[in-house]
Amino acid sequence: EVQLVESGGGLVQPGESLRLSCAASGFTFSSYWMHWVRQVPGKGLVWVSRMNSDGSRTSHADSVKGRFTISRDNAKNTLYLQMKSLRAEDTAVYYCARGSGWYSFDHWGQGTLVTVSS
């Protein structure tokens, strides 16, 4: 069974950093694109970042470019999202999602809440 478990969320102050993790199991992690998607509570889903299977290709939404970095450790079956210079508008539930090809998602984690507030 495919499982994606996010962790690392919490309350941070504006300008601080946080690293999210997504532990994957039940599939060959190193064979799949992986994504981060976020959702402000009560609002819609927003794509954040993606990384290809071997980590050689990444892309980020303009809203996080230069502040967020996606990475992965295929030996540990884990996806990461390093977030710097956090802003109040980054407050959201962050989901990791397995890519179905490079163009969609097929499995989702339960999400981890990041709150940026002073």
Next chain:
Amino acid sequence: QTVVTQEPSFSVSPGGTVTLTCGLSSGSVSTDYYPSWYQQSPGQPPRTLIYNTNTRSSGVPDRFSGSILGNKAALIITGAQADDESDYYCVLYMGNYMLFGGGTRLTVL
């Protein structure tokens, strides 16, 4: 700035058929955008319904189908059931990034 458009809300009667659409603020949606569809119930993560325009994800009943209708992607739900009442999101592959629509809240009543 390109925006993916979806109906904010829609209503369907139990047993009825509803077509939700996914368009682009400028231009037409085609299979080149690999449209996909996701269902989200309150407090839950999204669930994948359709990818690559019309391929159902594993375990999704065949009353959910996807297509291109005119210049938009479409999610068609036939025989609507009470537990289809959810938010539905489409996503388009834009090359260097992926773009979600604002979502459609579907009410079954």
